[in-house]
Amino acid sequence: MRAVVVASPGHVALQDIPAPLAAPGELLIQPVACGMCGTDLELIDGSIDPAYVRYPLVLGHEWVGRVLDGDGEPTGGPVAVEGIIPCGHCVECLIGATNRCETYDEIGFTRPGALAELISVPEGLVHYLLPSVSMLDAALVEPMAVVWRALVRTAIRPRSTCLVIGDGTVAMLAVHLLGRFDPTRISMLGVRPAQRELALRAGANEFLLEPSDQRFDVIIEAAGHAEAVTTALSSIARGGSITLLGLPPHGTQVSIVPDDFVNNDITLQGSFGYTRQPWSDVVALLNDGEVTPSFLVTHTFGIDDFNLAIETLRTPPPEAARGKVMMLLNT
Template sequence: MSPGARPGRALVIDGPGRHRLTETEPARPGPGEALVEVAAAGICMSDREVYEGRRDPGFVRYPVVPGHEWSGTVVAVGTGVEPSLVGRRTVAEGFRACGTCERCRCGETSLCSGGYAETGFTEPGAFADHVTVPARLLHLLDDDADLRAAALLEPAAVIAAAVRAGRPRPGERIAVVGAGTLGLLAVQLLTASSPAGLTVVDPRSARGEQARRFGATEAVTPEEAETSNGSYDLVIETAGAPTTAASSCLLARRGGRVVLTGMFTPGAVGIDPVHLSLSQLEVRSVFGAPSWAWSDAVRAFGLGLLDPAPLITHEFPLERFADAIALVGGGDPKTGKVLLRP
């Protein structure tokens, strides 16, 4: 067992619909690795897909300890890692990028061509008392950082990538489609760009009210948004609903910019190529977060520009994983971010 690490437990999904809580003894971290005591881990829809067996087989490896959204404190490090990291509060990138392929060398670590590997999907994740990660993936937090809120820095990094891709400029009209975790985090980051107007599109009135508290100037339903088609300089799509890629492109003005961050399923409505061409839209997509986006998110968190804490509505111990996972994607508008607290 590693010095400073206490015995613990891990939540293992052996296959679709089958999970167990097992006793673990944290191993001494290997060369270049850090052992982190988990403070909190968020559950998202991709975790539910893993549990239900709906995730693409190329992006999961059973049995697996899930948990890719998390925060914690370094308790031990392997050889070649700076010893002063022990005791530091931290989060870590999920993608285990190779660092040597062309895309990684260009800084696009979320597009690594060296083979897919990600904490919580192919590598043991943070639904456990401890998680071991390559130390090069750590992003250190302030000594007084709220680790409960910091567990949401993984989705925040995705949104940081989307916002940088969208290049918001002061005085622009911006729309955010979807007011889930990604959408509400987007509102916080986009508010800092001083838009002339920041509209959130979501059918749930309670989410719209929360978006206003986070800085949105208005919240409308998808039906109401249709009256503003062609009005926005920048549209950031976060919902991943079957129609939102196409409808987001309709919201953008001619020559506008659209960034897609939602995870779409087969059969989603396609973008009209005639509209795309005639409107000269710039359309980008975001999958995961490269290293620089993590840096952006952690910096914004440290400066107080990003406060994920109000998004958290439920917290459960590892023993109640079944109750926690049932809430995620269950359709209750009162359910926000669900955390596991080892």
């Protein structure tokens, strides 16, 4: 089968590789759409922490597909598959914190991803979507689950004022999903003016290019650099909560004013990955038609054009909005 393979850092190519077989307890799935994100660039470049990757690697961790029956024919509606594969028996798994499983194993990182004609996955990690859910909406389950988990963890009170820092897909999904928490107002602080329209469509009340002097009850940091974190720290209202979702380069430091945090009763936390519950929650939102995030897909490519997709991801066109870059497979 054909697959987009990173043989070693810096070497990515479309290759012919043996097709997977479904082992006992696994399902064979035909990927239909697969989003690409900044993490894929880190996997290609080799800038990711070596503990989180195993080369050679088939890319693809934000995807949707169809289950194949015994004759190899696609059946049923879209399926989304949890990427983090927990061991099920370590201390973290036993308390339900499968995102922190002591044995890190993830589709598209330490085992083959979905930028391929076929993939086999553990049956217990498959989520079934209704046939009424579009493939492009369903392809966003993975990043939505990451964001949803962070928002639930943030314990957002109704009528909160919210700030999302960043203007990439994760930030857009944060704005979109914050709408489920009955906020008074959602502001987005970005850097690319061309993202304004997407931000407003996602549900932002305003799109800022400079930090304002407003204070916010809830701040989601999804830009992933030191300045963004500093802005979050200085923009939080008394009693507010900051959740960090962005990943600045490893070792980045920012300074804080601890007494302000105590006096103002501030909560500051990070959120890593997801457990099964946010996947179920997000799939339910999609099945109920409560969210339709595919408006965020601004660029689509076939597998033969994977290099163009990578280039679009690496260098956003300055004049036009760039949301999710999506690969369409088996179409």
